[in-house]
Amino acid sequence: MLLTREEEAILAGEHGEVPERMLRLLVRLGEIYKADKMIPVSSAQVAGVSYKSIGDPGLEFLEDIAGKGARVSVLTFLNPAGMDIESWKELGFPEDFVEKQLRIIEAFKKMGIVISATCTPYLSGNLPRFREHVAWSESSAVSFANSVLGARTNREGGPSALAAAILGRTPNYGFHLDENRKPDMHVAVNVELRTDADFGALGYFVGKIVKDRVPYFTGIKHAGVDSLKALGAAMAASGAVALYHAHGLTPEAKDYSPEGLDTISFGEKELTETYQNLNSGEEPDILILGCPHSSLNEIRTVAMLVEGKRLRKPMWVCTSRAVKELAIRMGYDEIIRSAGGKIVADTCTVVAPVEEMGFKTIAVNSGKAANYLPGFCKARVIFGDTEGLIRRVIE
Ligand code: F3S
Numbered sequence: 001m002l003l004t005r006e007e008e009a010i011l012a013g014e015h016g017e018v019p020e021r022m023l024r025l026l027v028r029l030g031e032i033y034k035a036d037k038m039i040p041v042s043s044a045q046v047a048g049v050s051y052k053s054i055g056d057p058g059l060e061f062l063e064d065i066a067g068k069g070a071r072v073s074v075l076t077f078l079n080p081a082g083m084d085i086e087s088w089k090e091l092g093f094p095e096d097f098v099e100k101q102l103r104i105i106e107a108f109k110k111m112g113i114v115i116s117a118t119c120t121p122y123l124s125g126n127l128p129r130f131r132e133h134v135a136w137s138e139s140s141a142v143s144f145a146n147s148v149l150g151a152r153t154n155r156e157g158g159p160s161a162l163a164a165a166i167l168g169r170t171p172n173y174g175f176h177l178d179e180n181r182k183p184d185m186h187v188a189v190n191v192e193l194r195t196d197a198d199f200g201a202l203g204y205f206v207g208k209i210v211k212d213r214v215p216y217f218t219g220i221k222h223a224g225v226d227s228l229k230a231l232g233a234a235m236a237a238s239g240a241v242a243l244y245h246a247h248g249l250t251p252e253a254k255d256y257s258p259e260g261l262d263t264i265s266f267g268e269k270e271l272t273e274t275y276q277n278l279n280s281g282e283e284p285d286i287l288i289l290g291c292p293h294s295s296l297n298e299i300r301t302v303a304m305l306v307e308g309k310r311l312r313k314p315m316w317v318c319t320s321r322a323v324k325e326l327a328i329r330m331g332y333d334e335i336i337r338s339a340g341g342k343i344v345a346d347t348c349t350v351v352a353p354v355e356e357m358g359f360k361t362i363a364v365n366s367g368k369a370a371n372y373l374p375g376f377c378k379a380r381v382i383f384g385d386t387e388g389l390i391r392r393v394i395e
Contacts, residue, residue, distance in 0.1 A: 001030045001171070002037045010167070018070040022163035029160055030171030039172045041153075043075040043128060044165035045121050045136035046113060048158025050082035050351035051100040058158075059100055062107035076113045076165040077121040079138045080293070081105060082353060085117065085321075085346045097353055113165065117346035118320030120229065120293040122149065125322060130251060133176055135164030139242070140292045140368060143232030146243040148225070150251035152176045155242045175243055183216035183245055185209075186258035190219055190267040195385035196230040196298075199223065200367025201274040202266055203234025203241075209264055212240040216258045218247045226295055233292050234367025278370040281361035281380030287311075287341075287393050288349040289386060290318030291366035296326050298386075299343065303332035305390045306339035313363075313393040315341035318348045350376055363389045 009015065010023045026038065048054050054062075082101050083093040109115055118124055119138040128134045128151035136142050137156040145151040154174040156164065164170040174180055187206050193199055206215055215235070223231070223246065235241035245253040289302060294317055302317050317336060319327070324345040327333045333343050349362060350372045363382040364370055370383040382389070 001027060001035055003027070004038070007038060016069065018065050018068050019167060022166050025159060025163045026167065026169070026171055030173065033171065033173040035171035035173040037172050038169040039133055039176060040168055041074060041133050041135045041164050041170050043077070043126055043134045044072065044161050045077045045079065045126065045134070045138060045141055046108070046158060046161045046165060047079040047137040049079045049104060049108070049117065050347075051097055051104060052082045052351055052353050054104070054158070056100075059104050059107075062104060066107040066110040070111050070166055072112045072165040073168040074165060075126060077116040077118070077126045078108055078113050079117070080119055080348045080351050081117045081346050082351050083347050084344050085115070087344070091342065091344065092357055094353065094356055097356075111166075116320060116322070118293050118322075119348070120144075120295070120320060123293070123295055123323060124320045133170070135161050135170045137161035139236035139240070140229065140233035142242050143236045143244070144229055146175055147232055147245065147250050148228050155240070181214065181243060181252060183214045183256050183258065183261060185213050185215045186261040186263040187215045187217045188219055188263055188265045189217060190265055191271050193220065193223070193227070195387075196227050197365045197367070197383065197385035198271065199227040199231040200234045200365070200370070201271055201278070203231040204238045204278065204367035204371055205266060205270055205274045206264070207235035207237065207239030207241055210235075210239055210241060212242070214243050214245070215241065216245045216247070216253070216256060216261065218258055220246050220249060223249055226298055229292050230366065234371065237368040237371040275383060278367070278381060278383035280374065281363075281382045283361060284313055284363035284382050284393065285359045285361050286354075287313060287315040287363040287389055288318065288369070289316070289365055291348055291350065291364065291369040293348065294319040294323065296323050296330075299323065299327045299332050300330070301386060302341075302390065303335040305387060306341060306394070307335050309339050310395040311340040311393050312395045315390075315393065316344040316349070317341060318344050321345040349373065355379065363392070365389055
């Protein structure tokens with residue numbers, strides 16, 4: 001790898017211990033993937049925030065480097081934490097978990113990282129432009145940045161995103177390069193996708209087959225931002241898809257054609273079977289929406305569905321703090337509270353310790369959540385669309 005004089009000096013320890021350690025990590029990564037050089041990134045998004053995911057070793061590492069002066073050099077957002085940073089008591093999060101989680105948050109804050117605690121940074125103030133190089137790590141955010149925005153990022157691990165945030169650079173390989181962004185599988189969609197849950201089901205089905213390849217979708221007539229985030233999140237979870245193209249919908253699709261690629265079909269039969277495969281529970285203990293974190297429009301839809309009604313089960317609508325503030329201002333929070341639900345910020349169904357909170361069967365509208373809940377949270381799943389799930393838990 002060709003390193004600049006400044007990078008050589010960092011490696012020689014002339015800028016201190018933390019930059020040296022961080023650059024060593026990036027150089028190692030670059031060597032593994034045969035990067036030719038480092039390139040600048042304009043923003044980072046760091047995962048590995050929940051105490052449930054990183055435990056004591058992660059906490060000690062973060063406190064150590066924060067104490068040694070680690071500071072980010074580009075706009076850096078944080079992935080969801082294991083709890084709502086402000087309303088944890090009301091929501092019943094365990095106190096020993098809270099203590100550790102708050103120390104993790106403090107360490108990130110000390111490094112200058114924005115405590116956005118969201119997997120949808122693009123909805124709350126970190127929005128890269130087309131072809132901009134960034135270093136993001138949460139898989140659904142990576143998919144959205146690459147596919148819907150046309151920005152360029154690899155699927156970073158927590159440590160490599162943090163290193164990129166501190167040094168403002170990343171090794172030049174993978175999805176930063178044009179040649180790796182072309183599709184290598186065609187997905188022909190032959191069914192009308194009516195809800196965001198349908199997009200999640202499509203993503204779950206495709207991710208399992210294409211793994212980490214780049215699919216090219218045809219046949220999707222219309223998709224809004226919320227549908228595309230549901231699609232990308234599910235594909236990144238059941239497979240490891242970090243980039244997809246959708247004809248007429250995503251910015252780089254026009255540069256490619258599905259001609260000559262192996263084709264998989266997704267029709268009514270596959271849609272129905274995917275719903276069946278994702279359902280393992282009967283009566284939910286809780287309904288959790290917002291994986292990836294809800295947009296304001298999704299929260300508005302929920303508010304309209306529960307207005308004047310009473311829920312017979314708890315309901316969380318997960319989102320970022322920034323979007324929750326708008327929901328409060330617009331009165332959606334009040335409507336949802338009056339029905340017995342809650343807008344929960346900073347966390348989500350997968351990284352919160354839901355199993356310790358007694359929720360064994362969880363209803364979700366997300367293909368990604370449905371994929372992770374059985375393994376990560378030992379929960380049974382009811383998978384359906386927002387409206388159907390809400391009707392199911394209305395008194
Ligand atoms: Fe976001 Fe958590 Fe889902 S990080 S994509 S809400 S699993």
